[in-house]
Each structure stands twice: as C-alpha cells, then as structure tokens.
Amino acid sequence: MNLLIKTVIVLTLCLWPLSLFLSNSFKDIGNDLKNYYHFSIFAPDDQAPLIISTKRSIYQSDLLGRLYNNKATFIWGRFKSNFFAIVDPNNYFFGFHPREIVRENLNIEKFPFISIFFFLYAIYRIKAFKGAGLLVAVFLVLTVLLSLANFDKVDFILYPVLAGFMIRGITSMSEEKPKFFLTVSFLLILFAIPQYLRVFVNIPHQ
Amino acid sequence: MKKYIPLFLLSLITLLGLFVRFYRLGEIPAGLYLDEAAQGYNAYSILRTGRDEFGKFLPIVFRSFADFKTPIYIYLIVPLIPIFGLTSFTVRFPSFFFSVLTLPLIFLIIRQLSPKKIPNTRYCLLATLMLAISPWHTLFGRTNFECNVALFFLLIAVYFFYLALKKPYLLIISAFFFAITIPAYHSQRVIVPLTLILLFIRHHRTLLSRTHRWYSVIGFVIGVVLSLPTLSIISTPGFLARAATLNIFTQTPSGYLAWYHGPLSSLINAHWYLTIKEFFSLYFSYFSPRNIFQLGDYNPRSSFPDLAVQYSWQFPFYIYGLYRLTIEKKFGELRFLMVSLLLISPLPAAITRDPFTTIRSLSMVVPLSFIISLGIIRIYEFIPSRFRKISKIGFGGVIVYSLINLYSSAIILNEYFRAPSWDYGWRRVVERLSTLDQKLPVVVDNARAEPYSQILFFTKFDPARYQRENFEVFPAEYYSNLNRNRVKNIGRITIRGIEWKPDMILEQYLVGDHLAISYDQMKRNHLTLIDEIKYPDGTPAYRIVKTNPNENTNDNPLK
Numbered sequence: 001m002n003l004l005i006k007t008v009i010v011l012t013l014c015l016w017p018l019s020l021f022l023s024n025s026f027k028d029i030g031n032d033l034k035n036y037y038h039f040s041i042f043a044p045d046d047q048a049p050l051i052i053s054t055k056r057s058i059y060q061s062d063l064l065g066r067l068y069n070n071k072a073t074f075i076w077g078r079f080k081s082n083f084f085a086i087v088d089p090n091n092y093f094f095g096f097h098p099r100e101i102v103r104e105n106l107n108i109e110k111f112p113f114i115s116i117f118f119f120l121y122a123i124y125r126i127k128a129f130k131g132a133g134l135l136v137a138v139f140l141v142l143t144v145l146l147s148l149a150n151f152d153k154v155d156f157i158l159y160p161v162l163a164g165f166m167i168r169g170i171t172s173m174s175e176e177k178p179k180f181f182l183t184v185s186f187l188l189i190l191f192a193i194p195q196y197l198r199v200f201v202n203i204p205h206q
Numbered sequence: 207m208k209k210y211i212p213l214f215l216l217s218l219i220t221l222l223g224l225f226v227r228f229y230r231l232g233e234i235p236a237g238l239y240l241d242e243a244a245q246g247y248n249a250y251s252i253l254r255t256g257r258d259e260f261g262k263f264l265p266i267v268f269r270s271f272a273d274f275k276t277p278i279y280i281y282l283i284v285p286l287i288p289i290f291g292l293t294s295f296t297v298r299f300p301s302f303f304f305s306v307l308t309l310p311l312i313f314l315i316i317r318q319l320s321p322k323k324i325p326n327t328r329y330c331l332l333a334t335l336m337l338a339i340s341p342w343h344t345l346f347g348r349t350n351f352e353c354n355v356a357l358f359f360l361l362i363a364v365y366f367f368y369l370a371l372k373k374p375y376l377l378i379i380s381a382f383f384f385a386i387t388i389p390a391y392h393s394q395r396v397i398v399p400l401t402l403i404l405l406f407i408r409h410h411r412t413l414l415s416r417t418h419r420w421y422s423v424i425g426f427v428i429g430v431v432l433s434l435p436t437l438s439i440i441s442t443p444g445f446l447a448r449a450a451t452l453n454i455f456t457q458t459p460s461g462y463l464a465w466y467h468g469p470l471s472s473l474i475n476a477h478w479y480l481t482i483k484e485f486f487s488l489y490f491s492y493f494s495p496r497n498i499f500q501l502g503d504y505n506p507r508s509s510f511p512d513l514a515v516q517y518s519w520q521f522p523f524y525i526y527g528l529y530r531l532t533i534e535k536k537f538g539e540l541r542f543l544m545v546s547l548l549l550i551s552p553l554p555a556a557i558t559r560d561p562f563t564t565i566r567s568l569s570m571v572v573p574l575s576f577i578i579s580l581g582i583i584r585i586y587e588f589i590p591s592r593f594r595k596i597s598k599i600g601f602g603g604v605i606v607y608s609l610i611n612l613y614s615s616a617i618i619l620n621e622y623f624r625a626p627s628w629d630y631g632w633r634r635v636v637e638r639l640s641t642l643d644q645k646l647p648v649v650v651d652n653a654r655a656e657p658y659s660q661i662l663f664f665t666k667f668d669p670a671r672y673q674r675e676n677f678e679v680f681p682a683e684y685y686s687n688l689n690r691n692r693v694k695n696i697g698r699i700t701i702r703g704i705e706w707k708p709d710m711i712l713e714q715y716l717v718g719d720h721l722a723i724s725y726d727q728m729k730r731n732h733l734t735l736i737d738e739i740k741y742p743d744g745t746p747a748y749r750i751v752k753t754n755p756n757e758n759t760n761d762n763p764l765k
C-alpha cells in the first residue's frame with residue numbers, strides 16, 4: 001500500500017514541474033515578474049475609454065451608465081477574470097477546457113485529471129486536515145495577489161499549497177476509503193501513461 | 207397572522223420573478239431567432255391545418271431545419287395564437303409562464319422535503335429568491351427555449367412523486383409529468399431516466415409496498431403509453447439527429463495530435479484516454495466558478511452581456527454552500543434530491559462538445575439556487591447578533607444592485623449588442639416589402655442564414671398554401687430522410703442564394719445582409735437601394751434593393 005501511495009503522490013505531483021521544465025516556461029517567470037506593472041490589471045488600455053463610453057451612451061440614465069461602466073468596473077472585470085481563472089479546478093486538472101486555447105501556458109495540465117478526486121476528497125475532509133486553515137489562507141492571499149496581474153506561469157507559486165491538499169487527499173482517502181482509493185489509483189496510473197507521454201511529445205509544438 | 211408571512215413573502219418573490227421575466231417580454235431580446243420563428247410558425251400551421259410546415263399531421267418531433275425540434279413547446283404555443291396572435295410575445299410566453307410557475311414550485315419542493323425538525327421557511331424563501339433573480343433562469347424565462355418548460359415538468363413530476371409516497375394515487379400524476387418531460391427537451395431524455403432510477407432505488411420499498419404497488423404499476427403503464435409516440439421513432443435518424451451531431455464520442459477527440467505518427471501513437475492519441483478526459487473536463491466545467499460567475503455561456507443567445515449565469519458576489523456562498531451540502535446529512539431527502547440533480551444535470555451537456563452550455567444543463571440552476579441560499583444562511587449564522595441587522599440591510603442592498611445589474615445587462619446592453627445574434631430586422635424587412643410593388647418578385651438571400659421561417663412568421667403566410675408549394679421529403683421519410691431543400695417559395699418571395707448574372711435580367715427586389723448586397727455589388731449591378739434596415743447600434747443588418755435590367759443590359763461588361 002505504501003508503495004502505491006508513493007507512486008500516486010509522485011504521479012500526481014510531477015506533472016506540473018515537468019511541464020514547466022520541458023517547455024522552458026519557467027524561464028519566463030523572471031521576465032514576467034520584472035514587467036509586473038505592464039501585465040497588471042491597472043495597466044493602461046487604449047481601447048478601454050472607447051468601450052466604456054460606447055456602453056455609457058446606450059443608457060438613458062447617465063447615472064446608471066456610469067455605475068456599471070467606469071474605470072473601476074473595467075479594472076474589477078480584469079481582476080475577476082484572473083481571480084476566477086485561478087480558483088477554477090479545470091485550470092489545474094484539464095488546462096481549462098480542452099477546446100479552449102487561452103494562452104500557451106494556461107493550457108498546461110498541471111495535475112493528472114484523475115487526481116481531481118484526491119483534491120475533492122481533501123476539500124471534503126478539510127475539517128480533519130491539520131493546517132488546512134493556514135493553507136486556505138495562503139492560497140487566498142496568493143490568489144488575490146496573482147489576480148492583480150497576468151498570472152500566467154507565475155501561478156506556479158500555488159504549487160506547494162495545492163500539493164499540500166493533494167497529499168492530504170491521497171493519504172486520507174487511502175486510510176478512510178481504501179477500496180475507492182485503489183480504484184482511483186488504478187485509473188490514475190492507467191491515464192497517467194498517455195498523459196505523461198504527451199508532455200514529452202507535445203512540448204516542442206506548443 | 208404570523209403563519210401567513212411566508213406566503214406573503216413567497217407572493218412578493220414570485221411577483222418579483224414575474225416582473226423580471228415579463229418586462230418587455232417579446233421586445234427584448236430584440237429580434238426573433240430562426241428557431242423561435244420556426245416554432246411559432248409550425249404552431250400556427252398546426253392550428254390552421256393540423257399539419258406542420260412540411261404537411262406532416264401532428265408530428266412527434268418537428269422536422270424544421272432537420273434538427274427535429276421537441277414537440278411540447280410547439281404544441282403549447284398553438285392555443286396561445288388565437289389569444290395573442292402570432293407574435294414574438296406569443297412564442298416566448300410558454301417559457302415565461304412556466305419559468306414563473308417554477309418559483310413557487312421550488313418553494314413547495316424544499317418545504318416538502320425538508321426534515322420537520324429543521325425550520326425550513328428561510329431555506330425555501332431564500333432559494334426561491336435566488337432563482338427569481340438568477341440571470342440563468344431569467345434568460346430562459348424571457349426567450350423561447352424548451353428547456354425551461356421541461357424543467358418545470360421535471361420538478362412537478364418530482365414534487366408529485368414525493369407527495370405520492372404518502373398518497374399513492376398521486377403516482378399517476380407524477381408518471382404523467384415524467385412522461386411529458388422526456389419529449390419536452392432533448393437533455394431530459396437523459397435526466398428523466400436517471401432521476402427515475404435513483405428515485406426507484408431510494409424508495410423501492412415504498413413503491414413496491416402493498417399500498418403503492420398497483421399505483422406504481424398503473425403509473426408505469428401510463429408513462430409507457432404516453433411515451434409510445436416517442437418510443438416509436440426512437441431509432442430514426444430524426445430522433446437521434448441532435449445527439450448524433452453534437453456528442454463527443456463519434457468525432458475526433460479534443461487534443462488529438464494529428465501531426466504525431468510516432469511509435470507511441472496508439473498511446474499518445476488513444477481515443478479512450480482523450481474522450482474520457484474530455485468528458486470529465488466538460489462535466490467539471492459545469493461546477494467551475496469561472497464559468498458560473500465570470501464567463502457564462504459562450505453562446506450570445508444563452509447569455510447576457512457583461513453578466514455570467516450567476517452574480518459574482520454569490521461565489522463564496524456557492525463554495526461554502528456546496529461544502530455544507532456535502533457534509534450536512536441532516537437535510538435527508540432534500541439533500542438527496544439536490545445532490546442528485548446537481549450531479550445528473552450536467553451529464554447530457556457533458557457528452558456534447560460545447561464547453562459550457564447552460565441550455566442543456568438548466569436543471570442545475572435549482573440545486574445551485576439552493577446551495578447558494580444554504581451558503582448564505584450558514585455564513586449569516588456566523589455573524590454576531592449585534593451585526594445581523596446591518597448585514598440584512600447590506601444583503602438587501604446587494605439584491606437591489608443585482609436587480610439593476612440584471613436590468614442593465616438583460617435589457618439595455620442585450621438589446622444593443624446582441625441584436626444580430628437574435629436575427630434582428632426581419633420584421634422590418636417584411637413590413638417594408640409589404641409597402642413595395644406587389645407585382646414584382648422578391649429574392650431573399652440565404653447564403654449565411656435561414657430566414658424563411660421568419661418571413662413565414664411575420665407575413666403569417668397561409669400554411670396550407672406553403673405546404674402545397676414547397677416540398678422537402680415524402681411523409682413516409684419525414685423522420686428518416688435528413689436531406690434538405692433550401693429553396694423556399696413563399697408567394698412572390700423566393701428564399702435562395704442570389705445568382706448575380708441571371709437575377710439581374712429580371713426586374714425584382716433582392717434582400718440580403720450587408721455582405722450579400724455590398725455597396726460594391728450595388729454599384730456594379732446598378733441596383734437601386736430601397737431600404738437599409740439597421741441594427742440598434744447603427745450597423746447595417748439587411749438591404750432591400752431593386753434590380754434594373756435595362757441598365758444592366760446596356761452596361762454589363764460580362765455581356
């Protein structure tokens with residue numbers, strides 16, 4: 001059982017660093033951090049005033065037009081866009097939707113998709129999880145910070161937090177629901193073979 | 207007196223939901239989409255002749271654009287036409303009507319299924335309020351979508367099922383509603399059987415008990431008898447048309463690397479891996495906060511501009527409510543129903559290739575409303591009593607803000623930005639054509655659209671004559687032959703692609719969008735611009751022009 005747990009943990013946690021390493025995307029992280037303001041939600045946008053004024057002009061009430069279409073709502077919209085992408089489980093297990101190409105790196109599959117069951121189990125058992133409060137708090141703070149700018153690639157800093165949840169989900173499930181754990185593990189190993197192979201094959205063409 | 211307060215509040219919430227859905231119903235979304243027009247005209251045709259546009263007597267599914275529309279909605283429009291006429295309002299009315307009726311029904315279901323020891327009024331009222339103001343449910347309550355009617359039938363069937371556990375004769379009514387839910391919308395072909403299986407597994411002892419046994423059998427027989435028409439065509443290409451074209455299992459799976467032909471191809475491009483992964487990805491996308499609170503439906507007709515399917519402030523309540531629903535087993539039967547609906551509803555949508563389609567997963571809006579309300583109540587319970595009054599006022603403010611936001615997106619922005627998606631302009635085209643020389647023929651271009659249903663609808667063209675003058679398939683091949691005849695004759699109006707050379711020889715009117723009849727074409731072919739119908743944002747929608755055969759004969763360099 002121990003060997004199986006270790007195998008499952010390795011298969012679950014290796015995909016994201018391996019994808020980053022093979023795609024050389026990690027080299028961009030430094031550049032992105034240097035250009036933080038350029039990628040931030042506060043960065044000026046030539047089109048923004050035009051979009052805002054077009055929308056405002058439609059309203060009969062100027063007050064209503066201003067309430068829902070102003071600089072703040074524009075920036076808030078960017079923030080929400082980043083925030084909801086970061087908190088979306090599909091981002092981590094499926095590279096968003098398979099037919100959705102947002103940007104190259106966002107489509108990296110960060111964890112094998114079968115591992116979503118371990119993640120969900122960790123959330124389900126969160127009360128029994130020592131240190132869960134701290135991990136959730138760290139996740140939220142980092143999410144808010146990442147949402148202030150283009151989180152692409154930089155979101156790797158969430159890896160330790162998510163890995164913590166994954167490990168907890170794997171160990172809890174193996175102890176509390178061993179049959180279910182065996183089933184999920186079997187599926188994980190089965191599906192991990194093509195998923196890992198694709199990381200090696202797919203990278204040069206991204 | 208106190209016992210009437212919930213009833214009073216329910217009435218207020220229902221009135222709010224009614225107002226939100228009824229305000230400018232039929233006017234906004236601006237335009238009438240081709241499916242709406244087709245449903246309306248087929249209902250009109252049934253009313254006048256008993257047959258659909260192809261002359262089929264009371265079809266089981268409506269052929270229409272060879273997409274085989276579900277029949278219940280169309281038959282519901284039929285009795286409305288003598289009352290309201292053949293209008294946009296009429297074709298959207300059933301959706302509106304059943305959408306509003308769903309609100310008290312949710313209240314009743316939650317009250318019926320809540321354990322008696324739990325004070326349930328606040329859950330019932332809050333969930334009803336969340337549904338009343340939900341952009342997801344409101345959108346389908348303002349437009350002609352069968353899914354909304356189907357959701358009502360599903361819920362009322364479930365409600366009568368639970369009532370029948372104590373009063374067994376109600377199983378017959380439940381079976382009746384389950385049976386008509388299946389032909390009410392495509393996705394219910396998956397949802398209803400799964401719901402029935404789950405309900406049977408959970409309550410088989412009661413259903414097979416001495417008091418219920420015969421009613422269960424009668425209900426089953428009634429269900430099968432009512433489903434016989436549907437069952438009789440279940441294997442035809444027409445019945446399977448939607449599923450066959452949309453499902454993810456019969457096409458190249460997403461992520462297939464066409465360029466890779468290496469030795470590991472059978473693993474790298476393994477269909478079993480890619481298809482199962484795509485299914486899971488699609489399934490989980492229906493629980494994705496990003497889709498629910500930020501992006502919404504990608505289809506411009508299934509979403510409002512600048513508004514997702516739920517309000518973004520509901521996100522924390524959704525997450526917490528979801529968690530509470532998972533761990534709070536005290537909700538018993540209510541928990542079972544909500545979790546079942548939550549897990550079943552995305553299934554029909556997840557086997558189709560679209561990333562997040564709110565039409566096919568509409569049933570999910572019910573558990574979602576309950577989950578959000580549960581999250582709100584549980585978080586409210588954390589608030590110290592001295593801050594509760596102010597938090598109630600704050601919540602009221604958020605509801606008002608959300609309603610104004612809904613008005614802003616659903617009415618103002620929707621009318622302006624989404625008019626092209628709703629095929630805006632055909633009513634004006636028909637009105638304008640009726641003022642022109644009635645002796646001249648008209649050609650309406652259909653290169654990029656299928657405007658014949660809108661023209662039939664707005665001209666209220668005699669269905670008997672239309673059936674006589676158009677042919678697509680023999681009645682025996684109605685459900686099996688998917689070939690189409692795209693040329694339609696509606697009196698002097700012919701719907702077909704414009705053929706520039708031969709069409710210039712005849713004196714006639716041409717109608718087309720700005721691409722079909724560009725200014726360049728008009729100049730080159732000496733066309734006279736009669737009218738230009740514009741979208742609300744001022745961009746051209748359609749042009750009506752008149753040919754000038756004499757000038758073309760003299761100048762045409764092709765001659």
